[in-house]
Amino acid sequence: MKIKIGLIGLGTVGTGVYKTLFNSPEVEIVKVAVKNKNKQRNIENFDESILTDNPYDIVNDENIEIVVELIGGVEPAKDLILTALNNGKHVVTANKELIAKNGEEIFDCAQKNNRVVLYEGAVAGGIPVIMPIKTILSANAITKIMAILNGTTNYILTKMDVEGAPYEEVLSEAQKLGYAEADPTSDVEGFDSAYKIAILSAISFKKRIDINKVYKEGISKIRPQDIKEANELGYKIKLVAQAQLNNDGSADVRVHPMLIKKDSILAHINYVKNAIIIEGHPVGSIALSGAGAGEFPTASSVTGDILAIANEIGKTDYPLPMMRCTHSENAVMYDINDTVNKYYIALSVKNKKGVIGRLGAICAENDISLSNIVQKGVEEDNTADIYVITEQAKERDIQRMAEALSNDETVNAITGFIRVAD
Numbered sequence: 314m315k316i317k318i319g320l321i322g323l324g325t326v327g328t329g330v331y332k333t334l335f336n337s338p339e340v341e342i343v344k345v346a347v348k349n350k351n352k353q354r355n356i357e358n359f360d361e362s363i364l365t366d367n368p369y370d371i372v373n374d375e376n377i378e379i380v381v382e383l384i385g386g387v388e389p390a391k392d393l394i395l396t397a398l399n400n401g402k403h404v405v406t407a408n409k410e411l412i413a414k415n416g417e418e419i420f421d422c423a424q425k426n427n428r429v430v431l432y433e434g435a436v437a438g439g440i441p442v443i444m445p446i447k448t449i450l451s452a453n454a455i456t457k458i459m460a461i462l463n464g465t466t467n468y469i470l471t472k473m474d475v476e477g478a479p480y481e482e483v484l485s486e487a488q489k490l491g492y493a494e495a496d497p498t499s500d501v502e503g504f505d506s507a508y509k510i511a512i513l514s515a516i517s518f519k520k521r522i523d524i525n526k527v528y529k530e531g532i533s534k535i536r537p538q539d540i541k542e543a544n545e546l547g548y549k550i551k552l553v554a555q556a557q558l559n560n561d562g563s564a565d566v567r568v569h570p571m572l573i574k575k576d577s578i579l580a581h582i583n584y585v586k587n588a589i590i591i592e593g594h595p596v597g598s599i600a601l602s603g604a605g606a607g608e609f610p611t612a613s614s615v616t617g618d619i620l621a622i623a624n625e626i627g628k629t630d631y632p633l634p635m636m637r638c639t640h641s642e643n644a645v646m647y648d649i650n651d652t653v654n655k656y657y658i659a660l661s662v663k664n665k666k667g668v669i670g671r672l673g674a675i676c677a678e679n680d681i682s683l684s685n686i687v688q689k690g691v692e693e694d695n696t697a698d699i700y701v702i703t704e705q706a707k708e709r710d711i712q713r714m715a716e717a718l719s720n721d722e723t724v725n726a727i728t729g730f731i732r733v734a735d
Contacts, residue, residue, distance in 0.1 A: 321371055390406070480535060555568070569732060655733035
């Protein structure tokens with residue numbers, strides 16, 4: 314007897330899941346919820362009789378044992394999942410926003426009902442990372458994650474690098490190609506990556522992560538000049554999701570652009586690819602990379618979760634114990650202002666004697682040491698561009714220095730401010 318599946322959402326990923334599981338010997342998709350039942354589907358020989366425009370038909374169907382939620386967003390997804398769990402169904406989802414914001418409520422409900430919620434597809438498309446962390450890497454004390462988790466921003470930054478084109482132009486192209494949404498805010502301002510790194514850090518550090526305290530900064534202020542200068546200094550610019558467990562047990566979780574050394578793994582992850590570097594003991598450092606989104610890559614993760622649950626049904630009274638949420642401690646979140654980083658700073662300055670000396674004095678007054686300083690040619694308006702990379706410094710000191718520079722009569726503007734990876 315095949316395990317009966319209900320699918321909520323038949324968009325890009327939902328279509329991939331349906332195609333992947335069609336004629337599966339283990340499971341059968343018996344009902345699919347969609348917004349518009351009359352929409353043309355890019356699925357050969359699709360049986361439209363299984364469609365419904367009411368997702369509660371699925372979560373309340375007593376014959377369905379696994380509910381697959383692929384509509385995204387918080388509501389109605391949260392209520393649908395909670396209803397499914399309370400009705401005794403297992404759940405598979407790719408909803409990173411919901412898990413990041415409401416994971417505690419969902420996992421508590423799952424535990425109360427002795428059901429499992431799996432969400433491999435929520436973090437990095439087709440890259441297997443959640444199940445490996447919870448199973449084969451479970452003996453490790455994971456202390457750091459650095460990752461590229463958003464294909465849209467990685468595509469934009471790669472194109473800006475290769476073509477020297479401005480952000481707005483490349484974003485428009487990405488939207489036309491379907492790599493960026495009509496409203497790209499979630500991707501380009503770091504929200505999407507923040508949800509994903511919050512999930513990864515929670516399962517890695519075994520502590521609950523407050524998504525509202527995850528620092529996020531997007532790529533909309535990155536200029537072609539910054540990318541060009543980074544290249545000349547030996548770096549690539551990437552939107553990096555980073556999580557670190559500090560010695561005092563606090564969690565430093567953030568998303569922002571970073572200058573990455575050209576010889577590092579992340580510097581070579583281009584276009585829509587994703588990558589995750591995990592550091593822990595005893596494994597050391599490992600890297601996972603691949604397609605971070607798309608119909609079949611994400612469907613691979615979702616269907617893997619479905620089959621993992623299906624293979625447990627009827628065989629045990631407590632399925633998949635290692636995949637359940639077992640931590641209840643809330644992480645103390647480290648403030649971005651207390652972090653220590655290197656920094657790339659681009660300045661437009663007046664072309665006059667003593668400017669570099671004034672810059673050095675302001676840095677010294679704020680306990681900042683410079684590692685590199687480059688001045689470029691004088692423009693027609695008698696201004697010059699200066700690019701600096703600092704030594705390690707506390708964010709609070711850098712921000713104070715930036716304020717002093719902005720108020721100094723020799724500085725026209727701070728035109729670039731990007732943190733630099735070690």
